[in-house]
Amino acid sequence: MFKTALAEAQDAIGGFLDHQLARLGDDRVAAGMRYATYGGKRLRGFLVLETAGLFDVPPMQSLFAAGAVECVHAYSLVHDDLPCMDDDDLRRGQPTVHRKWDEATAVLVGDALQTFAFDLLARPDAGDAAQRIDLVATLAHSSGAAGMVLGQAQDIAAETAGAPLTLDQITELQGNKTGRLIEWPAMAGAILGREDPEALLIYARAIGLAFQIADDILDIEGDADKAGKALRKDAEAGKATFVSLLGLDGAKARAADLVEEASAALAPYGEKAQNLQALARYIIARDM
Amino acid sequence: MFKTALAEAQDAIGGFLDHQLARLGDDRVAAGMRYATYGGKRLRGFLVLETAGLFDVPPMQSLFAAGAVECVHAYSLVHDDLPCMDDDDLRRGQPTVHRKWDEATAVLVGDALQTFAFDLLARPDAGDAAQRIDLVATLAHSSGAAGMVLGQAQDIAAETAGAPLTLDQITELQGNKTGRLIEWPAMAGAILGREDPEALLIYARAIGLAFQIADDILDIEGDADKAGKALRKDAEAGKATFVSLLGLDGAKARAADLVEEASAALAPYGEKAQNLQALARYIIARDM
Known part of the structure; x- marks a missing residue:
């Protein structure tokens, strides 16, 4: 049931993005945008479709917000992979954008994917004008200098700081870097459904943190082939993680509590x- | 009259951005955002205020769109200055963001400035919901993979191409790279004034092209100290410019026709x- 729903959402979001991005033509930046948004688990987009679905919002409408959050996620990965940031060669088992093309292309592809996210939210079919502007306002807040980008900067600052982070600091950092963009889909579902987002935000905050703890566990226990990216980078870099702070068993227990x-x-x-219930369990069980 | 109006607009836009950006706190990315939006001629923001002013839109309202376009302009400069792009050390006479901090900070500062532009357009005081979503949609279209970023990619592709560009090609390239973000303020003024944008778009298209021709002339005749950046880079790189294609006199005559x-x-x-009339003349007369 859940696996089928997730697979259907992945197909729907992938097809939607392909269709929307095809209109941009075939120059290098457009090709890079399609490449960077191809594949992936689409968990953020799935969260939009499922939370909006609680209020019977038609998927044809919520696909715009689902596509938008996947574009923001993809832009953040393209820029995060750059040599001046995490310097990664592989993403989802394929060469990163700056390895397949070059750094300038990767900068522009990331820039254009961010713009495209707001472009999608502004489309008439994404909602009425009030809903669309709410989606824009909340996505900007979640992804910008008070949200995801703040978390990325905190992550970089932590690497050059003398002392490893405390549990409170890493929880705040990850809440910004990863959490805000997992919370936004819950907000988007509530906006589209014209409902109070409170309960969904508690859900999203908990699975966002569980997701990051699971990522730290995967970094230790995972298989690089299945993950499609280099592992054990954090541990080797001596960075504080939920595992280094809580121990492997403590981290697993905390993730289970959050679920x-x-x-x-x-x-x-x-x-x-x-499906949202199953997603919460899936997040700490995934091995990919 | 014009000089006073421009100076007042510069003060108003600068004050507005300082105030809005101050709320982001004092971490490195927020500091970089303030640094990157400090100074500049504010021509794009001035265009918003003046075109909206034709329809008696209060400046307190149009400042949101004026600030947004200045944030997009600033983000494009921060990323354009990166070593993998134009590799510039100076901007407005000051070290570029990646020289003052580092490349990772410059990537994030540019990313966050783009987000902040959409954040500003979504604020309740920027217009009613329909106007705000129109501003978002048109800014996304003008600045993204079908607008400014396309022009930047065309510019990079031209450098690696075998043959120099033709006049038609360079006109299209500059129309995307520089023109779209000079046309958008005219569109924004019309949206805020609830008027047909046609005449203002003809005006903006003409001054956008005149601006770029003037830039090419300045690159040959200008003073690097006054310009606050390195000059003669295009000529030394053997790139086609309006001056190389039309000659110095031909380029000046074309700019005058466009005015x-x-x-x-x-x-x-x-x-x-x-003031808009005076701005058109100023654009080809400026020596800074």
Whole structure:
């Protein structure tokens, strides 16, 4: 059930992005945008479709917000992979954009993917004008200098700082770097459904943190081939992670607690939230 | 009159951006955003204020769109100055962001400035919901992979191409790279004034091209100290420019014709457009 729903969402979001990006033509930046948005688990887009689905928003409408958050996620990865940032050669098992083309192309592809996210949210089919401007405002807030980009800067600052981060600091950092863009889909679903986002935000905050703890566990226990990227970089760099701070068992226990918390927050939505329930469990069980 | 109006607009836009950016705190990315938006001629923001002013839109409202276009302009400069792009050390007489801090900071500062532009357009005081979403849609279209970023990619492709560009090719390239972000303020003024943008777009297209021709002339005749950046880079790189294609006199004559064309398009607005008339003349007369 959940696996089928996730696979269908992946197809729908991939098809939507292909269709929308095809209009940009075939120059190098457009080709890079398609390359960078190809594949991936589409968890953020799936979250938009599922939370909006709780309020019976048609998928044809919520695909715009789902596509937008996937574009922001893709832009952040393209820029994060640059030599001056994380300097990664592989992403999802394929050469990163600056390795396939060059650094200038990667800078422009990331820039244009961010713009494209706001372009998608502004389309008439994405909602009425009030909903669309709410989506723009909240996505800008979640992804910009008070959200995701702040987290990326905090991450860079942590690497050059003398002392490893504390648990509070790493929780704040990851909340910004990864969490904000997992919370936004819940906000988007509530905006599209004209409903209070509170319970969904508690859910999203919990799975966002669980996701990052699972990532740290995967960095230690995972298989680089399955992950499609280099692993054990954090441990080798001596960076503080949830595993280094809590221990492997402590990190697993914390992630499991967060999944319980996320699950409890969905209680008001009953059966309709079963895919979101399953997603919370999947996030700490995934081996890819 | 014009000089006073421009100076007042520069102060108003600078003050507005300082105030809005101050809320982001004092981490490195926020500091870089303030640094990158400090100074500059604010021609794009001035164009928003003046075109919106034709329709009696209050400056307190149009400042959001004026600030947004200056943020997009600033982001494009920060990324354009990166070593993998134009590799410039100076901008407005000051070290570029990656020279003052580092490349990773410059990537993030540019990213966050783009986000901030859309953040500003989504603010309740920027217009009603329909106007705000129109501003977002048109800015995304003008600045993204079908606009400014396309022009930047065309510029990079031209450098590695075997043959220099033709006049048609360079006109298209510059229309994307520089023109779209000079046309957008005219569009924004019309959206805010709820008026047809046609005449203002003809004006903006003409001054955008005149601006780029003037830039090519300045690159040959200008003073690097006054310009605050390195000159004669294009000529030394053997790139086709309006001057190399039209000759110095031909380029000056073409710029003067475009100013006439721009001026004629403003006829319907009479006296109210006198600052826009003066701006068109200023653009080809500036020595800074």
